Amino acid sequence: MPPEQKESVSSASAPVTGYRLILPDDWAQIPLRHGTEEAVRHILDEAFSRIPPGSPEDKVGPYKRELERRFRAAVSRAQEGNALDLYLPARSEGSVNLGASIVVSETILPRRRGPAAQADPTDIAVQLLASRGPGNADLSSGELDGALAVRHEHTAPADPDRGAGLGSRRVEYIASVPDAPERWLAAVFSTVGGGDPRDELADALVEWFDAVMATLRWRRG
Template identity: 90%
Template sequence: MPTEQKESAPSASVPVTGYRLILPDDWAQIPLRHGTEEAVRRILDEAFSRIPPGSPEDKVGPYKRELERRFRAAVSRVQEGNALDLYLPVRSEGNVNLGASIVVSETVLPRRQEQAAQLDPTDVAVQLLAGDGLDNADLSSGELDGALAVRREHTAPADPDRGAGLGSRRVEYIVSVPDDPERWFAAAFSTVGGGDPRDDLADALVEWFDAVMATLRWRRG
């Protein structure tokens, strides 16, 4: 796992220009605005390199084409949502398929000066998270790197039309970007667990994602 370097405290007047998350080395970042194709090609090439030498081409060829098709389709679906980054586990531990992803995006609210003084940031965050009408979500709030953060957890049913053949456990953090009340950082985690979004593996991966989000740090300047 990469280590975090010590940095001098940045001035609060310097605007936030990005973020950092500390993830294990077996998770790959796919930028969705620039450099997407290079990242996708690198991940596919690494996956193909693990195919045992001498494997029959009539088996390997269709496998590689199907893997690439499904992988590119998954990336394209996330890009349609105008996200910033997609993180995926690119290696399995033993025979366990993590079946998980993290999508990072940014939401910019319309500027409404007449309401700015009346809106409580927590209320705004909850409204953003509740925009899809979920009634069974667990909501909580706190701080990440000095910024207000609202966490939502829920279970989503299978949706084969969107490539989700299994139900999934989802956890979303929406975080107020410091010094800019119209900007909100969002990180959405999804896992199918071991095939049941409420099983022990799903529980462990949700705890892991909460630990990852605790490493969130803002980049300034």
């Protein structure tokens, strides 16, 4: 289910083939199924090109290596979950900010027969969320572009073994893909805020992500 940033949604009767989100220009998209290396190289080259000419190599070399290491680690972690796309904010001066991210993935449930096939979609969404993270979190439901969606918010502790040196604020939307009961789209936002996942910056970024998710539209073939 590849993303689509500009193309309008076609006939509502056609099957869903993708999604689109409206994001600021300073957010970079990294596809995780195809074209990953090209996207990674482009973002890094753009970041490195912004380094002022004449900067001392003993400073520039370690900076470039560490930025690339951290950036590729973030991409690898997203790929571990078989995600579709990773979005990261790239500042106007070309550096890559790893303090926030959006990961979009698709879950396909096995087809069921009998009464279980008629399970309430909200129950299915909650079960999917329960399998991903803590149960003691904020949970609500609504719609995204006419499709059932469940919103799940919680704070995750630091996990240095996975490259997370700070705790993070996480918001996950799981939406039922229209006319395809076995398909679910998940968008997960994560931020460390200003170093505290409950600070004012984290609050503002969570509100921003909720606004971004309100722009989700299904792409139909």
